[in-house]
Amino acid sequence: MLLIYPPYVWEYKRPALGLAYIASVLIESGIEVDILDMDAEGLNLKDFSTHFDKDYSLIGISFLTPQFNIVREFVRLIRRKQKDTLIVIGGPHASAMPEQSIDELKADFVALGEGEYTIMKLVKNLNDEKYLETIPGLVYRNRAGNIINQGKGETPDINSLPFPAWHLFPLESSHYNISLPGVNNKEMVFPLLTSRSCPYDCVFCDSHTVFGRGFNARTPENIVEEIKYMNERFQARQFDIVDDTFTVDVKRVHEVCALILKNNLKIKWICNARVNLVDLELLKAMKKAGCTAINYGVESGDPVVIQNISKKIKIEQIINAHKLSKEAGLIITTFIMVGSIGETFDSVKLTEKLIEKIDSDYPGLSISTPFPGSPLYKIALKNNWLQVEDWSKYVTSPYAIDDYQPVMRTDVMTGDEILKAYYYLMGKIARKKLKTKYGQFYYMNPSMYIKEFKRVRDIRGIFRKFALVKNLISNS
Numbered sequence: 001m002l003l004i005y006p007p008y009v010w011e012y013k014r015p016a017l018g019l020a021y022i023a024s025v026l027i028e029s030g031i032e033v034d035i036l037d038m039d040a041e042g043l044n045l046k047d048f049s050t051h052f053d054k055d056y057s058l059i060g061i062s063f064l065t066p067q068f069n070i071v072r073e074f075v076r077l078i079r080r081k082q083k084d085t086l087i088v089i090g091g092p093h094a095s096a097m098p099e100q101s102i103d104e105l106k107a108d109f110v111a112l113g114e115g116e117y118t119i120m121k122l123v124k125n126l127n128d129e130k131y132l133e134t135i136p137g138l139v140y141r142n143r144a145g146n147i148i149n150q151g152k153g154e155t156p157d158i159n160s161l162p163f164p165a166w167h168l169f170p171l172e173s174s175h176y177n178i179s180l181p182g183v184n185n186k187e188m189v190f191p192l193l194t195s196r197s198c199p200y201d202c203v204f205c206d207s208h209t210v211f212g213r214g215f216n217a218r219t220p221e222n223i224v225e226e227i228k229y230m231n232e233r234f235q236a237r238q239f240d241i242v243d244d245t246f247t248v249d250v251k252r253v254h255e256v257c258a259l260i261l262k263n264n265l266k267i268k269w270i271c272n273a274r275v276n277l278v279d280l281e282l283l284k285a286m287k288k289a290g291c292t293a294i295n296y297g298v299e300s301g302d303p304v305v306i307q308n309i310s311k312k313i314k315i316e317q318i319i320n321a322h323k324l325s326k327e328a329g330l331i332i333t334t335f336i337m338v339g340s341i342g343e344t345f346d347s348v349k350l351t352e353k354l355i356e357k358i359d360s361d362y363p364g365l366s367i368s369t370p371f372p373g374s375p376l377y378k379i380a381l382k383n384n385w386l387q388v389e390d391w392s393k394y395v396t397s398p399y400a401i402d403d404y405q406p407v408m409r410t411d412v413m414t415g416d417e418i419l420k421a422y423y424y425l426m427g428k429i430a431r432k433k434l435k436t437k438y439g440q441f442y443y444m445n446p447s448m449y450i451k452e453f454k455r456v457r458d459i460r461g462i463f464r465k466f467a468l469v470k471n472l473i474s475n476s
Helices: 016-026 045-051 064-083 094-097 100-105 116-124 220-233 248-260 278-288 304-308 317-327 345-358 374-381 415-438 447-453 459-474
Strands: 002-003 036-037 060-062 086-090 107-111 138-143 147-149 191-193 240-242 266-272 293-301 333-338 362-367
Touching: 002 016, 002 447, 016 036, 016 060, 016 116, 036 064, 045 064, 060 064, 060 116, 064 086, 064 094, 064 100, 086 094, 086 100, 086 116, 094 100, 094 107, 094 293, 100 107, 100 147, 107 116, 116 138, 116 248, 278 293, 278 317, 293 317, 304 317, 317 333, 333 345, 333 415, 345 415, 362 415
Parallel strands: 002 036, 002 060, 060 086, 086 107, 191 240, 240 266, 266 293, 293 333, 333 362
Antiparallel strands: 107 138, 138 147
């Protein structure tokens, strides 16, 4: 079997953790598997046809919403090269819209949600039509053209899953050198998943489409065993804990930190947390165990907007979490978005004041985007707010693609007004980021220009960088 991760809108990214888990389960089951991470290999669609020189009975493609169009092209190419090869697709978009994905992409199967066991059973029983009808999480059209859908797939015991098959990835690729605060970006930062699913229900989040609701956590012992294994096999010393919220179970986090120290693991790691799920004791324990940076999703400085998006946090908690994180010596990244339900320009001004007050090291800004599977998508669809039909345009930043426009308007703001709010706040935020990275007089620092433009992949990316500078100046 071949597992593919197609080119993404951002050139630099983490290796595909979901495919690494699926591959490890296949290998444990005695199934031969290859992985092709297109960006990491420096390949585009044309290159793929020349590298496609091996016969596979099944090809799996994992993708996000903006990759929809390129997956369609992949399927067409595979059909031309190997007519007998079957194709299974997965990921949050396919899980949210399985029937549409099968019909529009012309794939043979969709693996819903967590795909490890679904795909393993599919590979082992490809020619058994009766058995295929019983596989949980498998969606397809049978010979009569009827949709077979057994619902969500089997939720694995994540403590019994083999560790991700990183040996199948080109770990030396510079495309994995994503810029993350708190780590050495010249050295590989491995994704580490210590839990799946999230008990919260923010309207913009589509994570539950794959992992469901709740909190499916690994034991501290299992987590630290993976860190030790990664350190021994891959000399891994840096980890990005990619859980939606690492600090859901405070006791578990304390136990993980204690085991890291007990095993004398000299590592650096970063994580995502909620401002209502940290305290000073926890943050200091994390810092002592190697945590260098923490990410908080704040979204807005307007309590009304926070309530509208079901964030379930308070302004006081936002301020306190940032204060305590600084006291613990952690680098802070804070995620903000504009274009949320009920947000006005007065709301944006409140967000601006909050950004100034919390003084985050790396504030990050995005535009609220209704991805399929999220409650926000259903709300936008019901209220006729959607402005964009092309899935490849479902990105959260104007600097990711050409001809960007917000995917949706809201009950209060038009698409143009949302863009205006974005550029207004981005002007404030970008200057803060540049000062943090390059000093007070960042615009006189040559390294800023070298580093910021060095990571651009093509001429269009250079124009987008210049557009950012233009908007910084015009909104200053």
